[in-house]
Amino acid sequence: MEIDKSKKYEIIVFPNQNEGLKAQRVLISKGQDFKHIATLAVVVPEERSQEACLAIIKGNALISGHYPFLYRDYEEDFFKRAKEYKVSESDGDFLKSITLCYVAPCMADEKRIRLIGYFDRDIAETLPYINAVIKGASYNRGASTLTYGKERRLINLYNIKVTIAKADDIIDAWAVLDEVKKLVNNTYIHRDTIKPSYEEKVKVTALQIYGWLPKTNCRACGEATCLAFACKFLLGEQKLSKCAPLSKESKFAENKVIMQEMAEALGIA
Numbered sequence: 001m002e003i004d005k006s007k008k009y010e011i012i013v014f015p016n017q018n019e020g021l022k023a024q025r026v027l028i029s030k031g032q033d034f035k036h037i038a039t040l041a042v043v044v045p046e047e048r049s050q051e052a053c054l055a056i057i058k059g060n061a062l063i064s065g066h067y068p069f070l071y072r073d074y075e076e077d078f079f080k081r082a083k084e085y086k087v088s089e090s091d092g093d094f095l096k097s098i099t100l101c102y103v104a105p106c107m108a109d110e111k112r113i114r115l116i117g118y119f120d121r122d123i124a125e126t127l128p129y130i131n132a133v134i135k136g137a138s139y140n141r142g143a144s145t146l147t148y149g150k151e152r153r154l155i156n157l158y159n160i161k162v163t164i165a166k167a168d169d170i171i172d173a174w175a176v177l178d179e180v181k182k183l184v185n186n187t188y189i190h191r192d193t194i195k196p197s198y199e200e201k202v203k204v205t206a207l208q209i210y211g212w213l214p215k216t217n218c219r220a221c222g223e224a225t226c227l228a229f230a231c232k233f234l235l236g237e238q239k240l241s242k243c244a245p246l247s248k249e250s251k252f253a254e255n256k257v258i259m260q261e262m263a264e265a266l267g268i269a
Helices: 017-029 046-058 072-084 124-133 170-189 206-210 226-234 244-248 250-266
Strands: 009-013 035-038 041-045 065-068 098-106 109-119 138-140 145-150 153-157 161-167
Touching: 009 046, 017 041, 017 046, 035 072, 035 170, 041 046, 046 065, 065 098, 065 109, 072 170, 098 161, 098 170, 098 250, 109 170, 124 138, 124 145, 124 170, 153 170, 153 250, 161 170, 206 226, 244 250
Parallel strands: none
Antiparallel strands: 009 041, 009 065, 035 041, 098 109, 109 161, 138 145, 145 153, 153 161
């Protein structure tokens, strides 16, 4: 399938290579039109997206998610990067794989995506070591969570999963997941030379919290501004439920989920 710039398309993402290969065989057998991105994803016409997803599911293949293809301004670069991307191989590593189980657009920024990946094993024992390695991390020992930023992306490590917000696109998401796997494995390999840090330090700033808030300054929470709410929230003196727009308006639903994950990871829920 060739991309027609006058039409709309969606990207369908698969959890791993095996499911991706199975899904693409199903699409071919059903005569579905699609463009191959990689083993892990395809592009389909928007009007055929639901039909394609249904065919894949009926063919006993799994889907992580689908979202609008919004990369028309750098389409050639996108497919070039897709062609160059190689799925990382793991043989004998501590963490062998991360299965991508959820992909969706960021409602805070429709040109970016958020995702959830599950580890093939519990990595809780590595978190204190990673806490020592990443100087800007926020660690919550009780909840076994560690949060850090990579440019605009927010990454939350749990014992069995990772959540990432504001990835540029699916190829960027794959690269970040590969980096997470490398971080965990390298830290585990060198753990004898690293002094684990159990310090529960919070490195997320009020401005970063403010970035996920509605920014309406409606005062329903009792604070004069959303920035003031962010400061109090970071100190554990405000609750997400007090932010009326975040709780009641559907357009902020994704932001609320991200804020809840962040609060849980920081131990301020």
